[in-house]
Amino acid sequence: MSSPTPSDVTSSAPFHRLGLVGTGAMGRGIAQLAAQAGLEVMLHDARTGAVDEARDFIAGIWSRGVAKGRLSEDDQASYQSRLHEATELEDLAGCDIVVEAIVEDLDVKQDLFRRLEAVIADDAVLATNTSSLSVTAIASACRLPQRVIGFHFFNPVPLMKIVEVIPGLRTSREVVDHVDALGQAMGHFTARATDTPGFLVNHAGRAFGTEALRILGERVTDHATIDRILVDQGGFRMGPFSLLDLTGLDVSHAVMESIYHQYYEEARFRPSPLTRSRLDAGLLGRKSGEGFYCYQEGQAVVAKEPSAPAATPLPIWISREDPEAAQALSAVVTAAGWTLEQRDQPSPDSLCLLTPLGEDATQTALRLGLDARRCVAIDMLGGLDKRRSLMTTPATQTRYRDAAWALLGADGTPVSVLNDSNGFVLQRVVACIVNVGADIAQQGVAEPATLDRAVELGLGYPRGPLAMGDHFGGRRILSILDNMFAATRDPRYRPSPWLRRRAMLGLPLATPEST
CATH class of the missing domain: 3.40.50.720 (NAD(P)-binding Rossmann-like Domain)
Structure with missing residues (x-):
C-alpha cells in the first residue's frame, strides 16, 4: 500500500x-x-x-x-x-x-x-x-x-x-x-x-528460528545448509541464521526467552542453549562482526558448497508410499539415464530412495523391511526444482550416499546432504510454523486471514502459516507432526487441534469455527 x-x-x-x-x-x-x-x-x-x-x-x-x-x-x-x-x-x-x-x-x-x-x-x-x-x-x-x-x-x-x-x-x-x-x-x-505474549507477529515467528536452532543442535547439518534449504526449497527471503545475525542475538535471544517464559514454558516456544552460549561469547551477529557467520566489510563469509562426487550409476528403486513423490523422483532418474527398477522389492545391489514425512531414514527403512545400508531418504515436500535434500541412515554406505548425491545433482541442481533426522530440515521448520499458526487461530489471537497477512508483511514469509499449510497440504503437515511426536515424544511437536481437525476433514486451514 x-x-x-x-x-x-x-x-x-x-x-x-x-x-x-x-x-x-x-x-x-x-x-x-x-x-x-x-x-x-x-x-x-x-x-x-x-x-x-x-x-x-x-x-x-x-x-x-x-x-x-x-x-x-x-x-x-x-x-x-x-x-x-x-x-x-x-x-x-x-x-x-x-x-x-x-x-x-x-x-x-x-x-x-x-x-x-x-x-x-x-x-x-x-x-x-x-x-x-x-x-x-x-x-x-x-x-x-x-x-x-x-x-x-x-x-x-x-x-x-x-x-x-x-x-x-x-x-x-x-x-x-x-x-x-x-x-x-x-x-x-x-x-x-x-x-497475548508476542501479540501476533512475534508469536507466529517463534518456530522459524527455534526449530532451526534445534536442528543445528542435533547436528543434522550446519547453519549455512539450513539457510540454503529454507531459502531455496522453502521460499523464505532469508535463512534463520542470517536473520538471527541481522537482528542480533542480544535482541533475538531475549525475545525467545521472554515469550517462552510468558507462556509458562510452552514446549513449542522452547529456546536453544546455543544462543545463550553465543550471546555470552559476544557473537551477536552483524553488529559485532561475527555471529553464526563471520562478516567482512558487512558481507557474510559463506563456505562454498561441496560438489557432487563422481559415482558409478546404480539401479534405483523408489518407495511407492507417496505416488506423486515417486513419480517426480522417477523423472529425475530417467532424465539422468540411470536404471529405474519397477519391481515391488529392490534388487540386491540397488540404491533405495525413500520419501518419508516426519520419519527419519532409519525408521522408514526398517518399517519397509529394507537394507538400511543401501537407503537414502529424499525430502519431497518442497519439490525438486531449486534444491534437493537427501538424508542417510547411520548405516548407509558411502557408495550409496555418493550415488544418490550424484544422481540428484546430475542436472546441476544443488544438493544438501543431511544426517538422519525426523523431518529433514524443511519439513520440520514448515510443520512447526504451520502448527504455531494453527494454535494462534485456535486461541483466537487473530482472525485467520489477519494472521496470514500479518505474517507475510511482518516476517516476510512467502505465505502466512495457514496458507503455507494449505500450500504443502494439511494432511502432509499433520503426518509430519504426528510422526515427529511419535518418535521424539516431545510435546513441541504435538499437533494443534485446529490443524488436526481441518486436515482430517480436508478443509482449508483458514476455515473458521462454525459458530
Whole structure:
C-alpha cells in the first residue's frame, strides 16, 4: 500500500493531533507516517536535542523523496510544517492521542502513562508501541485503563506496512476502532490481535528460528545448509541464521526467552542453549562482526558448497508410499539415464530412495523391511526444482550416499546432504510454523486471514502459516507432526487441534469455527 497524500487522509483520520514520546528509530518512523497522514505531531524526548535530530532525519527522507520525484515540494513543506517540538510533557495537553515509543520497561511505561493522564483530556487515547509487554499490565497503572491500547509498529516503520492493534482487557471498543482507522490512514495494514505474549507477529515467528536452532543442535547439518534449504526449497527471503545475525542475538535471544517464559514454558516456544552460549561469547551477529557467520566489510563469509562426487550409476528403486513423490523422483532418474527398477522389492545391489514425512531414514527403512545400508531418504515436500535434500541412515554406505548425491545433482541442481533426522530440515521448520499458526487461530489471537497477512508483511514469509499449510497440504503437515511426536515424544511437536481437525476433514486451514 503506498503512502497516502494529505488530501486523501485528513478527513478520514480519527485523530487530529498526535503526541509522540520517544524520538528514536521507532518514534521517528511513527512521526513521519502521522505527518503524512495529515496529523499535527507533537514530538517529546527527555534527551536534549533528540527532537531536532528526529526532525532533521525525517526531513532528509522527504528531501530524498522530492529528489527522486516521489514527493512534491509542496507536500514536503506541508509535512514538515506538522512536526512540532513538545519541550515538556505538559505541551502534549491538546493531543487527542499520545503514542509512547520509549524503553521496553514496564515500570517506566507505567510511570509515563500516569504522568500523561495528569496532562491530557479524559477522552484522549494513550497508545503504547511495546513489542513484548502486556498492554493490560501497562494500563493497570492508569486511572482510565479503557483508553489504553497497543499500537505496535515494526522497524523500519515507513517500509514495514503493518501495525498491530492490541486492546488490553479493559480497552473500549471505540478506542480500538479509532486506532485501527488511524493505522489505515497512515498507510498500514492493521492487524487486530489479543493481548497475548508476542501479540501476533512475534508469536507466529517463534518456530522459524527455534526449530532451526534445534536442528543445528542435533547436528543434522550446519547453519549455512539450513539457510540454503529454507531459502531455496522453502521460499523464505532469508535463512534463520542470517536473520538471527541481522537482528542480533542480544535482541533475538531475549525475545525467545521472554515469550517462552510468558507462556509458562510452552514446549513449542522452547529456546536453544546455543544462543545463550553465543550471546555470552559476544557473537551477536552483524553488529559485532561475527555471529553464526563471520562478516567482512558487512558481507557474510559463506563456505562454498561441496560438489557432487563422481559415482558409478546404480539401479534405483523408489518407495511407492507417496505416488506423486515417486513419480517426480522417477523423472529425475530417467532424465539422468540411470536404471529405474519397477519391481515391488529392490534388487540386491540397488540404491533405495525413500520419501518419508516426519520419519527419519532409519525408521522408514526398517518399517519397509529394507537394507538400511543401501537407503537414502529424499525430502519431497518442497519439490525438486531449486534444491534437493537427501538424508542417510547411520548405516548407509558411502557408495550409496555418493550415488544418490550424484544422481540428484546430475542436472546441476544443488544438493544438501543431511544426517538422519525426523523431518529433514524443511519439513520440520514448515510443520512447526504451520502448527504455531494453527494454535494462534485456535486461541483466537487473530482472525485467520489477519494472521496470514500479518505474517507475510511482518516476517516476510512467502505465505502466512495457514496458507503455507494449505500450500504443502494439511494432511502432509499433520503426518509430519504426528510422526515427529511419535518418535521424539516431545510435546513441541504435538499437533494443534485446529490443524488436526481441518486436515482430517480436508478443509482449508483458514476455515473458521462454525459458530
